[in-house]
Amino acid sequence: MAESKYLMFLGCAIPYRVSAFEISSRKILEKLGIELVEMPEFNCCGLPLDPISHETMLILAARNLALAEQKGLNIITLCPGCAGTLKKVNRMLKEDKALRDEINCHLKEAGLEFKGTQNAKHFMQVLIEDVGLEKIKKSVVKPLTMIKVAEHNGCHILRPKEFIGFDDPEDPKTLKALIEATGTQCLDYLDETECCGAPSVGVNDKIALQLAKDKLNHMKMVDAEAMVTICPFCHIMYDTNELRIEKMFNETYGIPVLHYPQLLGLAQGMKPEELAFNELRVDVSKILAKVNAGGK
Amino acid sequence: MTEAAQKTIKPSEIDTKFKYEISKMHGGEKLMRCYQCGTCTSDCPIAKFSDTYRPRQIIRMTQLGLKDRVLKSDTLWLCASCFTCTDRCPQDVEVASVIRVLRNLAAEQGHIPQVFKEQCASILESGYAYKIPELRIKKRETSGLPPLPKGNSESIRKTLREVHLLKHMEKKGE
Numbered sequence: 002m003a004e005s006k007y008l009m010f011l012g013c014a015i016p017y018r019v020s021a022f023e024i025s026s027r028k029i030l031e032k033l034g035i036e037l038v039e040m041p042e043f044n045c046c047g048l049p050l051d052p053i054s055h056e057t058m059l060i061l062a063a064r065n066l067a068l069a070e071q072k073g074l075n076i077i078t079l080c081p082g083c084a085g086t087l088k089k090v091n092r093m094l095k096e097d098k099a100l101r102d103e104i105n106c107h108l109k110e111a112g113l114e115f116k117g118t119q120n121a122k123h124f125m126q127v128l129i130e131d132v133g134l135e136k137i138k139k140s141v142v143k144p145l146t147m148i149k150v151a152e153h154n155g156c157h158i159l160r161p162k163e164f165i166g167f168d169d170p171e172d173p174k175t176l177k178a179l180i181e182a183t184g185t186q187c188l189d190y191l192d193e194t195e196c197c198g199a200p201s202v203g204v205n206d207k208i209a210l211q212l213a214k215d216k217l218n219h220m221k222m223v224d225a226e227a228m229v230t231i232c233p234f235c236h237i238m239y240d241t242n243e244l245r246i247e248k249m250f251n252e253t254y255g256i257p258v259l260h261y262p263q264l265l266g267l268a269q270g271m272k273p274e275e276l277a278f279n280e281l282r283v284d285v286s287k288i289l290a291k292v293n294a295g296g297k
Numbered sequence: 298m299t300e301a302a303q304k305t306i307k308p309s310e311i312d313t314k315f316k317y318e319i320s321k322m323h324g325g326e327k328l329m330r331c332y333q334c335g336t337c338t339s340d341c342p343i344a345k346f347s348d349t350y351r352p353r354q355i356i357r358m359t360q361l362g363l364k365d366r367v368l369k370s371d372t373l374w375l376c377a378s379c380f381t382c383t384d385r386c387p388q389d390v391e392v393a394s395v396i397r398v399l400r401n402l403a404a405e406q407g408h409i410p411q412v413f414k415e416q417c418a419s420i421l422e423s424g425y426a427y428k429i430p431e432l433r434i435k436k437r438e439t440s441g442l443p444p445l446p447k448g449n450s451e452s453i454r455k456t457l458r459e460v461h462l463l464k465h466m467e468k469k470g471e
Contacts, residue, residue: 042446066340107459156381160379208343
């Protein structure tokens with residue numbers, strides 16, 4: 002059943018340094034009739050601590066889910082990592098009573114209990130399942146037929162398949178369909194589903210940058226005029242590091258990195274300023290000039 | 298890992314119970330199913346650019362019981378958790394989750410990369426994995442965004458009070 006009211010889950014990366022994603026998402030969700038309710042008590046989804054303590058991750062995620070249960074609303078997240086974690090933990094705790102009891106012992110310390118009555122979804126899943134492609138297409142007043150972009154899904158919106166249960170990780174189609182709904186041409190390129198490298202930043206920067214460079218090369222090969230992401234971490238990886246990668250490997254890309262809601266917002270007739278285009282680091286003037294000029 | 302994998306194996310360093318220990322943990326259940334086909338390594342984006350990170354080797358060393366070599370290795374921390382290996386394993390081994398189980402054990406022994414220590418401290422203090430700059434919090438208002446959820450660090454600390462690893466970290470003053 003299509004839902005129109007969600008609890009907003011921001012996670013950590015977005016308030017930390019990706020506000021353009023939040024600003025543009027809120028704008029387009031409002032336009033599409035999705036109501037967002039704020040939840041001041043939410044904490045980190047837990048994923049960052051999974052590598053050192055699975056138990057901590059479970060407790061942090063379950064705490065958020067228990068809070069959503071108290072409100073009687075499902076969660077929408079902008080970060081695929083948060084969505085994946087909340088979905089996975091929700092299912093693990095629903096299916097495994099012993100684990101649920103164990104985690105509830107921890108939650109009880111703060112007067113909370115996980116019951117398993119609510120769900121979490123990523124922003125893109127809400128767009129495709131609750132809003133629907135038709136409604137999105139109808140909201141477009143300025144089809145962006147003049148530009149060609151490459152999509153970058155990132156990992157956690159697709160994998161592990163068993164817990165995400167959304168789209169096909171080997172041949173994802175949702176983001177492409179959403180991009181095409183704006184009139185924009187979405188290009189195919191080599192290794193589309195490959196990781197951006199962001200999780201390796203801080204552990205081994207060289208490997209991380211090589212991964213990002215590989216993808217930029219593949220996008221350049223098909224003459225992508227911009228890249229479109231739906232994950233704050235992938236966005237940071239490319240937007241913040243593209244200039245660094247160009248210098249380091251003696252390459253030129255000049256591929257701006259847009260958040261999907263920025264692209265949709267443009268097609269819905271919003272101005273770049275309203276959609277926080279000024280926060281993007283890679284120069285967007287060329288693509289915006291093309292959009293302003295209109296035509297093909 | 299390649300280096301650690303190439304050293305001659307001495308019977309004294311084999312912990313025969315290690316694989317059973319891992320198999321009992323969430324995510325490690327299917328460790329023993331691995332027949333070393335190498336799909337994980339060949340599809341791994343990190344292995345493509347690393348000379349040392351090979352998920353297949355980590356799995357084999359774990360099956361063999363080379364506990365110390367695996368847990369003390371820095372390469373264990375290179376996995377990007379993209380879950381490509383998990384999704385493509387023909388034997389349904391949750392490779393990325395086995396690696397997470399191994400990291401958790403390494404952490405219990407005190408091997409925790411700095412970046413995780415910082416995120417852990419930040420979550421306990423503010424509820425967020427990163428310290429959100431004041432400027433960002435103030436800027437939200439001018440950008441038309443609702444105030445940042447304050448989190449509830451007291452409630453978080455209460456729920457995490459009995460977590461073994463965190464107690465351990467606190468004791469060591471980290």
